[in-house]
Amino acid sequence: MAVTIALAGNPNAGKTTLFNQLTGSNQYVGNWPGVTVEKKEGKLKGHKDVIIADLPGIYSLSPYTLEEVVARNYLINNRPNAILNIVDGTNLERNLYLSTQLKELGVPVIMAINMMDVVTKNGDVLNLEALGKAMGCKVISISALRNQGIDELISLAVAEANSGAEPAIEHRFSENVEKALSEIQSKITGEVPEALTRFFSIKLFERDDKIRNELPEKAKNVDLESIISEIEKEEDDDAESIITNERYKYIQSIISSAYEKRGQTGLTVSDKIDAIVTNRFLALPLFALIMFGVYYISISTVGTKMTDWVNDVLFGNNPWSFFGLFDVPSIPGAVTSLLESMNVSEALQGLVIDGIVAGVGAVIGFLPQMLTFFLFLAFLEGCGYMARVAFIMDRVFRKFGLSGKSFIPMLIGTGCGVPGVMGSRTVENERDRRMTIMTTTFIPCSAKLPVIALLAGALFNNSAWVGWSAYFLGVCAIVFSGIVLKKTKMFAGQPAPFVMELPAYHMPRPIDILKSMGERGMSFVKKAGTVILLAAILVWFLSRFNFQMQYLPEEEMDSSILAGFGNSLVWLFAPLGWGQWKAVVAAVTGLIAKENVVGTFGTLFNYAGDASELADDSSAIWEKVREYFGSGLAGYSFLAFNLLCAPCFAAIGAIKREMNNGRWTMFAIGWECFLAYCVSLVIYQIGGLVTGAVKFNIFTIVAFLLVAAGIWGLLRPYKEADTLSEKEERAVERAMA
């Protein structure tokens, strides 16, 4: 029979390392259904029938944060056979707080005291036997980092999970609280599973409505108010605080009997590092330096070189030389000659080469850049620096409904939005995470640069301000979205308490970093890959077939379905100043990859050379683009739209992967397109009114109304929410059902 062991513990207690030690390469990584919280499962090494479920890192089983609700719902509803509680031995007091709560769930608990090597090195002594006796469970010391005590832990955990023994609850609250708890207990006995009666009694005493609502009808409606308020009066505190206080008092009594601090209390290594890293004057320059390093290596040099190699050589048009020894055909080249030798029809060749191979290439092409970046990200997270980033940057970002950690995804977004969006996973709470996912692609990525260059060259005399204004526009879009959206119902329902641990620095294991990198890379290929491939094939089909379903050569794209589609949408974009089908089609092909906007213009303007090379130097078609748009204003409106609207399919795929929810993905894309449309409309209409290029019309009024609505959105009052929104709760409920 399959046995499940849940792995629970505080963040930074070494849970990831232990999980990797316990499961080896046998892991499944995904998300908890419907939410952005990561879920991992794996088979225990040497025990094929034992599953280890990794719960999110949590400090408590309170009803307030998504991670905690996910974890406790799992523990209540899925009833694992045992809980493996990893405890940071160097931080016992706070870690045991969660342990006392886990002990109440009526499931056998095994406590693994991690980082015992550090405790011993500090000269401190922990009496495991006394601790185990006080907590009423098996306690074992390990060092996940040094692979010490893992085998003993495995056999102990398996034995405990299979024993089916009733776990003892040793912890008692003060006499009058216990009296109240037993009164509550007597009222719900028989209504709830026996093993959980104590847990439910405590939660009901704490007035935990989320738990109350999940109880069966009878237990849900028992009146406990008089019992609770009597104690509250006696203690002059609310019930939740009484329980928390008593837990910590109890822990202090355990520690004083089981833990002996013999080591010196001086500055630790972490303190010394922090004296520099979070120093008043050095923190920001150092942060800038580290960010520059990460950016330079993953975006400017190594990552991009490899990505370019994949895109231009592996998926390029010409054979490439293997270290000068022999020529290897590129993948499209090899596939083309294979298809030609098989006498496959031209249309089918097109589908395979331009649709499928190009689509796969679009997925694979991003990987090197992503993996390099994820490597850094995993290191910065693993060593403890990310928490410092949040500490340093919090002041700036929280005003926009973002986290200090949002800075990194956005910086990486200047290179490529795909790793940027996926990097949002390090952001600590779900609301900030979603906001980061939604806004990261507003920053012009490197693929948007050719579009900027084209319009700057064609319409603005190659003036440098066009490029700068593109970044400025991106930052404004992020700030605006952050301030406006955090006040909306969709975001308002989630609390964002910023009470964050600054964990001690430590050197992560290389294997854990590589694993984290591999997981993120794979989840992109698996989840996002399908979206990208399908979308690439669809756009290819629309651009290369006409309504009679005839296959068209590239030069005849202007009679394709896509062109017809563009024509039918002209009215929509006319108020933006570029209601012409070629511009609309170019914007649509930009969804495959933003630099395609330039190539499509080349094709549609019958550029004689290879249209795909225009992305590097588009000066040959500047003349035609200038004539086409007519005014700089229309051109800039087109540019603004393309910068802000839905990103390329690869980034949309990444957004879908990270949101892990169809509606949120649609909302993110919809908001981006909506904002892009409004911004372009305002630029063209109001700009045109000022310069005299546009006469006053109905859309000028709309533009002014939009500006007014935007200002209202920025200024309207707002109060931070205090509980998870109903929507959030329902998502979690559905996920657990």
Next chain:
Amino acid sequence: MTLKDLKPGQSAVVKKLTGEGAVKRRIMDMGLTKGTEILVRKVAPLGDPLELTVRGYELSVRKADAEMIEVEEKV
């Protein structure tokens, strides 16, 4: 006085927690309960949040939330 009024290097003992809901619970969950000793270590470079030492570890709290923690300075 509240935690917000303390300067880096000052220690205090928690007297009472005002406020309610998620933030209060989170603060307590992290070990800032009545009678707990706190040392204010530093202020972030941009003036907010604070870094504290509580129960042997480092914790950062925003000034707005620190205002909810009534303390008595330890000399």
